[in-house]
Amino acid sequence: MQLDLDFVRSQFPAFDGKSPAFFENAGGSFACKQTIDALTTYYTDTKVQPYASYRESAMAGEQMDHSQKRWAQALGVQTNEVSFGPSTSQNTYVLANAFGRVLGAGDQVIVTNQDHEANTGAVRRMAERAGATLHEWRTDPATGTLDLAGLQALLSDRTKLVTFPHCSNIVGQENDVAAITAMAHEAGARVICDGVSFAPHGIVDVGALGPDVYLFSLYKVYSVHQGLMVAQNGILDELPSEAHYFNEGYPDKRLTPAGPDHAQVASAGAVLDYIEATHTHHGGTGSLADAARSVSQMWQDHETSLLEPLLEALAASTKVRLLGPAETTTNGQHRCPTVAFSPLGQTPESVAQRLVDLDIMTSHGTFYADRVLEGMDIDPARGVVRLSFVHYTSVDDVSRVLDALEQVLGSEH
Ligand SMILES: Cc1ncc(COP(=O)(O)O)c(C=O)c1O
Structure with a gap:
């Protein structure tokens, strides 16, 4: 259609x-106007500390939970696998710190030279600090694209982490997330996929594609200035918590220690109302x-x-x-x-x-x-x-x- x-x-x-x-x-x-309206409503009606029992506070908390739940549904994952942070760079930074506490000498980490610096710099520094060996999966010099054979040649049973972009913000080419993830998993490695450049063009089924972590920036997806991170496949249990010690029991807080921007989190789901309105307008159901x-x-x-x-x-x-x-x-x-x-x-x-x-x-x-x-x-x-x-x-x-x-x-x- x-x-x-x-x-x-x-x-x-x-x-x-x-x-x-x-x-x-x-x-x-x-x-989109749904995002702007949601922010205005939040700031007008519920701009208070959320999650207390008085009406405005309860409504604010409910709206924040609603955004998380709706994004989980759209991305095909569990609600507590979705978390919001100030930006993708910040989310990746915290994630890299967590990996740095479990990796060590003898472990291998694979990064690409195709990534935006947000998805590679912190991981490179982490590998150096941890004493792990870093391998770079390099692009074709003529086209700037990545070839699966290049990754295969670098993977070994010592590879613990592979980071790569769903799509480069320069060459625009989509990478085969499912195939790359399957190859890395086969070698026993965890996978971080930067979806920032792809998400404005497609809200994918992250659950089906399978990367352990998938990140993108909502401000590029017609929404608020927040980074959204999916952490699935039990990776939250495997990585140490970066949150306040008393929040360790909350999966969605473990990798996002920053105090959230309540208004933006509460408004983050509104873009999905826009997507649903578009679907309905074109005769869609479901x-x-x-x-x-x-x-x-x-x-x-x-x-x-x-x-x-x-x-x-x-x-x-x-x-x-x-x-x-x-x-x-x-x-x-x-x-x-x-x-x-x-x-x-x-x-x-x-x-x-x-x-x-x-x-x-x-x-x-x-x-x-x-x-x-x-x-x-x-x-x-x-x-x-x-x-x-x-x-x-x-x-x-x-x-x-x-x-x-x-x-x-x-x-x-
Ligand atoms: C591909 C890609 N990854 C990561 C980022 C970093 O996102 P943020 O600005 O949310 O830190 C950007 C920002 O432009 C990007 O284009």
């Missing part, structure tokens, strides 16, 4: 009477998980139809090097509409600024993925230009970006 874009855009106040050509969604998306899967498919179909002309234009240009695959599907895996390129003549800074001058909301830099760029022989000091969009992006937005690219790159001499 085709996504009704008028309906979608009517759910985002950022489009009220405006048509911004917004192409920095991988940095953070617009929030559970929240059904809605999440079906709406994700509609999002991806729409995004892919807009991605094709953009990839085609950049791949054909002699003025830029397109990073990542030029195809929207490779080996059955999806390419997300996060499109980075390295200009061959002008600097990325100048290209981005000229696009901004033409009212394209975009940016340049490394996007905290310096290692991916180095792996493709791109100087992080120079960086790249990134154009990223999501399901609320229109055909007109993409035409505007194509015209702007033509003006900026076509005028090169």
Whole structure:
């Protein structure tokens, strides 16, 4: 079923009477009105310390629990396997600390050079502190993609942890989470998957895909500025608690010691109301998980139809090097509409600024993925230009970006 874009855009106040050509969604998306309304309601009606027995406090606590329960349903996991933290970087940092207390000399840890620094830096430092051996699963220098054979060659019965991204925030290519997880589990290793770049394009069945930890940032998924972490397969019992000692008995507090932002946690589930409303609007029925899967498919179909002309234009240009695959599907895996390129003549800074001058909301830099760029022989000091969009992006937005690219790159001499 085709996504009704008028309906979608009517759910985002950022489009009220405006048509911004917004192409920095991988940095953070617009929030849907359900999210904004939930925050307003919380701050207006229940902005008190939650979980006491007076009405406002009880309501605040119930709303926080509701967000956790709804996200667990959408992701196909148990409620107490979901926790909220200030950001994915913070969640990964605490997680790495916990691993550092159980790993030691003789153990092996595998990281990639494709990750955003959030999912690799803390793990690398942890391995060094613990005296464990670190292996890097490296990307193909030409495409920036990861090959399963590369992982297979590094795995051994001493591998205790594998961390990898569901999708890179530079090359946009989806990694096969189920296959990677199965390979790591076969070797007896635990798996951390960074879902930040994928989640805005698809709310997946984390339970079925199987990674022990799956993380993403809600502020990129039309929601509040929180990191969501799923920890499943009994990993919470295996890792030492990082929480206050008297909270150790609460699984969902063990890896998120920070005092939560109550309003944001209470409002974190509202984006799922948006997803359900989209599902119902398109004639869908069934559970929240059904809605999440079906709406994700509609999002991806729409995004892919807009991605094709953009990839085609950049791949054909002699003025830029397109990073990542030029195809929207490779080996059955999806390419997300996060499109980075390295200009061959002008600097990325100048290209981005000229696009901004033409009212394209975009940016340049490394996007905290310096290692991916180095792996493709791109100087992080120079960086790249990134154009990223999501399901609320229109055909007109993409035409505007194509015209702007033509003006900026076509005028090169
Ligand atoms: C792929 C990826 N992983 C992790 C992060 C870190 O997320 P947060 O900003 O919530 O710490 C980002 C942020 O841009 C990201 O793009």
